[in-house]
Amino acid sequence: MNIVQESSKSTAREADKATPAPFFVRGKVVEGTGVRHKSRDLGVDFGTPKIDLDALITLRTEPGPLFDVKLSEILDFLAATGERMRLDKNGHLREAVDRISATNVLPRSVIELNVRMAADYLNKAKLLEYARHNLGDERVLDEWVPRVDSTGRRSFTRAFPPRLIHILPGNSPLVSAQSIALGAMVKAINLFKMGSSDPFMAVAILRTMLDVDPSHPVPRSMSAVYWRGGDEQVERAVFQPQYFDKIVAWGGGDAINNVIKYLMPGLQLVSFDPKTSISMVGNEAFDSDEILEDVAMRAANDVGLLNQEACVCSRVLFVEGNRPQVDRFCERLQRKLVDRNAVSGKAPPLPRDLAEEVESMRLMDDEFGVWGTGDGSGLVVRSDEPVDFHPVNKTANVVQVAALEHALKYVNVATQTVGVYPPARQIELRNGLASGGAQRIVRLGDAGGQSIGAPHDAMYVMHRFVHWIVHEDGFEAR
Amino acid sequence: MDAVVRQRESAVDRLVGLVDTENPFDMPFSEALPRQLEAINERFKDRIEKIKLLQNRAESGGITEIRTMADIVPLLFAHTAYKSYPEGWLVEQKWDRMGRWLDTVSTNRVRSMDTSRIKGLDEWLHRLEEQSHYVSCSSGTTGKCAMMNATMADCEFAGHSLLQAIVWAGLAPNHDRRMIALGQVAATPRNRASGKPMREAFNRPDVAPFAPNVPPITIGGITEMIVLRKKIADGTAKPTEIAYFEAQVVEREKAIESSIEQAADALIESRHMPLHIMGIFGPLYKVAERVRAKGYSGKDFRENSAFVSGGLKRVQVPSNYREFIFETLNLSPARLCLTYGMQEANTNAPRCSAGRYHLAPWVMLLLLDESGENLIEPSSSGELEGRAAFFDLSLDGRWGGVISGDKIRATWAPCACGNRGPSVSDDIQRYADMASGDKIACSGTIDAYVRGVA
Numbered sequence: 001m002n003i004v005q006e007s008s009k010s011t012a013r014e015a016d017k018a019t020p021a022p023f024f025v026r027g028k029v030v031e032g033t034g035v036r037h038k039s040r041d042l043g044v045d046f047g048t049p050k051i052d053l054d055a056l057i058t059l060r061t062e063p064g065p066l067f068d069v070k071l072s073e074i075l076d077f078l079a080a081t082g083e084r085m086r087l088d089k090n091g092h093l094r095e096a097v098d099r100i101s102a103t104n105v106l107p108r109s110v111i112e113l114n115v116r117m118a119a120d121y122l123n124k125a126k127l128l129e130y131a132r133h134n135l136g137d138e139r140v141l142d143e144w145v146p147r148v149d150s151t152g153r154r155s156f157t158r159a160f161p162p163r164l165i166h167i168l169p170g171n172s173p174l175v176s177a178q179s180i181a182l183g184a185m186v187k188a189i190n191l192f193k194m195g196s197s198d199p200f201m202a203v204a205i206l207r208t209m210l211d212v213d214p215s216h217p218v219p220r221s222m223s224a225v226y227w228r229g230g231d232e233q234v235e236r237a238v239f240q241p242q243y244f245d246k247i248v249a250w251g252g253g254d255a256i257n258n259v260i261k262y263l264m265p266g267l268q269l270v271s272f273d274p275k276t277s278i279s280m281v282g283n284e285a286f287d288s289d290e291i292l293e294d295v296a297m298r299a300a301n302d303v304g305l306l307n308q309e310a311c312v313c314s315r316v317l318f319v320e321g322n323r324p325q326v327d328r329f330c331e332r333l334q335r336k337l338v339d340r341n342a343v344s345g346k347a348p349p350l351p352r353d354l355a356e357e358v359e360s361m362r363l364m365d366d367e368f369g370v371w372g373t374g375d376g377s378g379l380v381v382r383s384d385e386p387v388d389f390h391p392v393n394k395t396a397n398v399v400q401v402a403a404l405e406h407a408l409k410y411v412n413v414a415t416q417t418v419g420v421y422p423p424a425r426q427i428e429l430r431n432g433l434a435s436g437g438a439q440r441i442v443r444l445g446d447a448g449g450q451s452i453g454a455p456h457d458a459m460y461v462m463h464r465f466v467h468w469i470v471h472e473d474g475f476e477a478r
Numbered sequence: 479m480d481a482v483v484r485q486r487e488s489a490v491d492r493l494v495g496l497v498d499t500e501n502p503f504d505m506p507f508s509e510a511l512p513r514q515l516e517a518i519n520e521r522f523k524d525r526i527e528k529i530k531l532l533q534n535r536a537e538s539g540g541i542t543e544i545r546t547m548a549d550i551v552p553l554l555f556a557h558t559a560y561k562s563y564p565e566g567w568l569v570e571q572k573w574d575r576m577g578r579w580l581d582t583v584s585t586n587r588v589r590s591m592d593t594s595r596i597k598g599l600d601e602w603l604h605r606l607e608e609q610s611h612y613v614s615c616s617s618g619t620t621g622k623c624a625m626m627n628a629t630m631a632d633c634e635f636a637g638h639s640l641l642q643a644i645v646w647a648g649l650a651p652n653h654d655r656r657m658i659a660l661g662q663v664a665a666t667p668r669n670r671a672s673g674k675p676m677r678e679a680f681n682r683p684d685v686a687p688f689a690p691n692v693p694p695i696t697i698g699g700i701t702e703m704i705v706l707r708k709k710i711a712d713g714t715a716k717p718t719e720i721a722y723f724e725a726q727v728v729e730r731e732k733a734i735e736s737s738i739e740q741a742a743d744a745l746i747e748s749r750h751m752p753l754h755i756m757g758i759f760g761p762l763y764k765v766a767e768r769v770r771a772k773g774y775s776g777k778d779f780r781e782n783s784a785f786v787s788g789g790l791k792r793v794q795v796p797s798n799y800r801e802f803i804f805e806t807l808n809l810s811p812a813r814l815c816l817t818y819g820m821q822e823a824n825t826n827a828p829r830c831s832a833g834r835y836h837l838a839p840w841v842m843l844l845l846l847d848e849s850g851e852n853l854i855e856p857s858s859s860g861e862l863e864g865r866a867a868f869f870d871l872s873l874d875g876r877w878g879g880v881i882s883g884d885k886i887r888a889t890w891a892p893c894a895c896g897n898r899g900p901s902v903s904d905d906i907q908r909y910a911d912m913a914s915g916d917k918i919a920c921s922g923t924i925d926a927y928v929r930g931v932a
Contacts, residue, residue, distance in 0.1 A: 356558045357558070361562075
């Protein structure tokens, strides 16, 4: 594929003000800013090349570049990419950080941290551990692994490389790195559709790969482009089972409803549904002032993580105690949220409707308590049951409960991570939480951590990505 | 009576009283502005003691007096102010708490009442009417209902000023037409009140006005659906409730379908007399399609007139929908009155012969930036674009300052129609419709897991 040059000078001039967002198509960078887009959250203009739909497709008669490459070699290449990302000699990531800062609501420091985490994620030992834990035996990626069942029937199983479309979220540059790594490890043919709040990070990582080895099969198996979600001209043509096996989609609402239209036999959905995370704070938090201070800090960490943009961020905190105790917790939590601003900066102010609802609550002080303001620096709203809005931009909804078990009725399939204090009470709560629909239980304050290869959203991700193929070879000659 | 006399002399009443003059829309902005500012300040001084949310806004915005248009901006309420109650209270029918909430956005006190035996929202609203609170509710089955309090005077003014606006726009009611109402609007006090004066002025005495015979869309009925949707989301709804919910959606669609059919039949049946049609464009287009399908068109009708309010409300129609409607029902631009208004305000802006919507002098137009936080200063020439906000001095039961969701182009210069008051171009867009479905993030709520209804 050649580098596409801008064809029309007048459009190029018009697009001068738009931030360039080049594409990456099967191992090559595609420059151009002829097509203007607007980022969803901040309304910033960016310019992309025109999409060459045919270039995004690898026909099924053509094996993917990674199909016969050993996992170990892929991991070496990913690790080398991680190294290059840390050095960033060609400035691809610096440039991406600059550009993401303009289109994304995340503060620059958080984006920089995400990029460092992305580089660290490309670690050979950790990625191997991930694959081993997800698949039981990583050999299935490289070989047809033999087995004889109890009746003597012989079979060979392989986790065969799939053809994947990844609909990337716009709220976490780290997810781009994770998706690229997993897509490479399963040896897939990968098409990444970037989000309008970050149409840069995936391309920056893939460009860095070219610095490691411009002809390596890993970048050749990857394309990262942008089109406006819902653009039927692109999606109707590309979302076909003749070309792809699975659409890996983050998010919900419009984004998922849009993808669902295209599902059919042969084209499956692997969905990372929209999630809300919560916290459960037992009455033990009030045993002493020091403990309360510590618990409030842990809670603030879970709420304020990534400025509350991610699914693991706590939004509703169920606190076991009486009114004065719970109010003390609220007051400290709000203070700790504000303290975090020194590290990660303020979040954007609350949207108007939400700010209005909170102000109404402040007026009804019999029913609600409100600490802080909606300016993005940290806000806590105490209520008797969860508020009916989705707390965002460093807003915590503290719900007073007589016993943590009473909070289980508020857990549902959209509940992802539940942070529990004290840790010992995770045991008594976890069956009830899982039954309600929650997918991950952690110690309070540890929502941002991650056990390598652990299930995500109630699935082993890599296991879902691959195509499980069996070759059955009858009975051994007796 | 002293109080009444004093009130009549107020700056507010001097402006609102212009409704009964021949052409209130001719007042130049330069003349209206000082009078509006004086009147809004007068309102503010009075209401700050009465409307708790206003008091809260004034305190946080540091506003103690209205001297300029910019002073009003922090005091404007978005429609969300009228849906800021916790939805759980509605679901669990906590009417005492709902009453305390309503009080924070009302001019006149919502007194506590024995709510223990109230069955459902419609009954609560009825009990509020006994206290002279006429609460209207924006419709919609997926979101929360905005609940807006009004006095009887508000309801009467809405109907009266609308009729005056229609006459100003060029329709001459003369008790000589049959009114054909397309229905499909919620049965709210405001909607009831605004239809009545028009009906009395247009409808001929020997024929009953037509309205489709379908179950009325009551606020309680709308809310029942909202409540069910929430229960489905929470996972507390049983499969029979989900089945009921989905059946209701089908029922509603059937009712809409039936009202279109009935309206088409009524139009055809009354085609030998002049008609006055009242509705919104989306359904009107569907009715026109039905009339065509039954083999009738413009040549079969007398010269009809129509009153159409609101935009398309996201209904998908071909771009030539207006021509199609005109040709089918023998309407003409001169015999069509269009108005631009919003549920949160009381006064509609009628469209002039030059195709622009005109603001009455008792309604101040404030143009804001997209965020709704900053005033775009009026200019004496040309058009400016931004988010529409209004201060409607005729509003009594709640605060008159409201921000819309509309992107408009406005001018304060005289209009081609000859009137000198501010006017709005007819290419009004909704900011909500312009956003793309492009937001993808891993965080979100259980709402994404509910099979939705439109």
